[in-house]
Amino acid sequence: MHKIVSAEFLASNIKKFEIEAPKIAFKRKAGQFVILRLKEGGERIPLTIADSNHGKGTITIIVQGIGKTTMELISLKTGDLIQDVVGPLGKPSHIKKFGTAVSIGGGVGTAIAYPTAVALKEAGNETISIIGGRTKEFVILEDEMKKVCDEVYPATDDGSYGYHGFVTQKLKDLIDSGKKIDFVLAIGPIPMMKAVAEVTRPYGIQTVVSLNPVMVDGTGMCGGCRATVDNKTVFVCVDGPEFDAHKVDFETLARRNKTYGVFEKEALDHYCNIDKEFQKGLNRNNPAFAG
């Protein structure tokens, strides 16, 4: 059992948790992930470690509530317990002094890009970050990014904050302004990562993305997370999660991620119904609702 030491919403459906996991906190490197299982009967979900605190023995994860398990997770509060946390898994980010490194995060992807941005800074790079969101609310970790980046550009699709447009347009603007960029890390929704890859490809800028396939064990045992990179099959959990963006087959990744679409909806409905029943039960026992 792992205790949630702190929990706070960063946006209406994005929550940041600090979870007790001393060993993982001590060992984790940028780019690595954990697998969580909330309770008995729960599914195993991979989440990138956003940060850690050796003193407190905690890891930080930032989650967007989308499916049943992530919705259930963001309903948890400080003091609640998580059944299983295993890690750190996957290969750490490949960090070196590239020169100028741009970290791009889309929505909750910023949380995954953040630890690598920290490591890029520590390795002596000039660091720039472009952090995007649909609206201002979904631009997260701006203050944290400012601490480790020489330049930070928020961007929103609706122009409610920062640059009005997609992160890819901001990246293109930077490149066109004559800024010499040596390395790009892009993490976010699949269409965004694919678009970044297409922006940097003509310039030959080394670009890395972190993939988010469906996983079960996270140790190479099941092969469910396989993706196509450079026309070869890779297991994202042990061969990744970071890969050369110019070689990733994003269509296959997006398609495979839809394998359980129907189930995800059913699970969410099932969960919401139980939740409604639970609420009804609570209301019945509440004198204020007594008919």
Added chain:
Amino acid sequence: MEKLSNKERMKIPRQVMPEQDSLVRSRNFEEVNLGFTEELAVLEAERCIQCPKPTCVAGCPVGVKIGEFIQLVSERKFVEAAAKIKEDNMLPAICGRVCPQEEQCEVKCVVGKKNEPVAIGRLERFVADYEREKFGLRKPELKTKTGKKVAIVGSGPAGLSCAADLIQMGHDVTVFEALHELGGVLVYGIPQFRLPKEIVKTEIDVLKELGVEFKPNSVIGFTDTLDELLKNGYDAAFIAVGAGLPYFLNIEGENLNGVYSSNEFLTRVNLMKAYKFPDYDTPVFNVKDKNVAVFGGGNTAMDAVRTSKRLGAKNAFIIYRRSEIEMPARKEEVHHAKQEGIEFILLSNPTKFSGTKGGWLKGVELQKMELGEPDASGRRRPVPVKGSEYTIDIDMAVIAIGNGSNPIIQKTTPDLQFNKWGNILVNEETMETSKNGVFAGGDIVTGGATVILAMGAGRKAAKAIDEYLN
């Protein structure tokens, strides 16, 4: 009871173990075999002629005193019989179910030369179940504590049997398991209908009571490296991580939606209980009224195809490139599969998968094969028949053609020696590796094999570790 002559014993037919009706069981996950009753067990035990030189024992990888325990069964001393087996095999309820007795002890049975062999596996299963159900498992005696600590990596059959021996020898034992559940392949791989998980849990509970410490959610190599374990208080280590890196066919269309490795398919169903979705959160492809093809001819292929039938598949096929004789699966499993309506497409090799526009699996192209000269495994090599390609419609595919070696230990333990397939190199007598104080056994050494061979390796290693520590 009067003593029977050998002639009379030989006249008793091999007793049939009751099993669930095939039509009923192909729709549930309850155990297929129901086990002997006391009467059937005693009758079967009386078939044993108590050879002075029992050849059956030589066929057992761990040397269970077969004649002696069967004698005790015939005297209705079932608990004593269980104790006799446990002198050599700590997990009889498991082995009685999943050992390939027909190629090990029973194939060597003298009675079997003229008649059918004594049903050693079924008797083993009976006494183990009898003891557990009537009395709960009894704890063996422990030797005085030695103060030495051993780390075991992996809680599958090799790890559990090694832990059982070492704790009895007086050492402190910690078993590290990568998954959240203990038991390795016994829980994620072998289905409930062949090995109920409650049995595995009981066996593990006994080890816990004996003082074995279990640490789930520990991926050695990541959570701790092997070197860190040895630096931080462990005097020796036994690596029993299993094979754990599924092979794929490397043909077109293998990443279409609906194509699984057997490991993933079985893990979703067995470990994560996807057959109980949505009460359990993990889903698996909905095969109801669909066509499922499982590629391979081993026990895992049989487990996968029978599982898909239980999940409601309309047609469930085994597709295998050789003929039935060459199938590595146990005869009993093949027989059960056929009873349950599994169709066998033999001498056929998949050449490519085809999909819908949306990327879902739609069909597989098969090429007919014929058998040529024997290959390195001694089985006749399948040779493709040119121009024989044909396509069948399938909605889900499971690839069950074996496992390579998981790379995590190899990548994080630079001074450990491996062969070119990633298997750890060991001294086969002692299971010692190239690294001081580190032993290894089970599938990570042999490549995919059986539960009992892994257990045998665990016991050999325990003996060698005990000698190393003293």
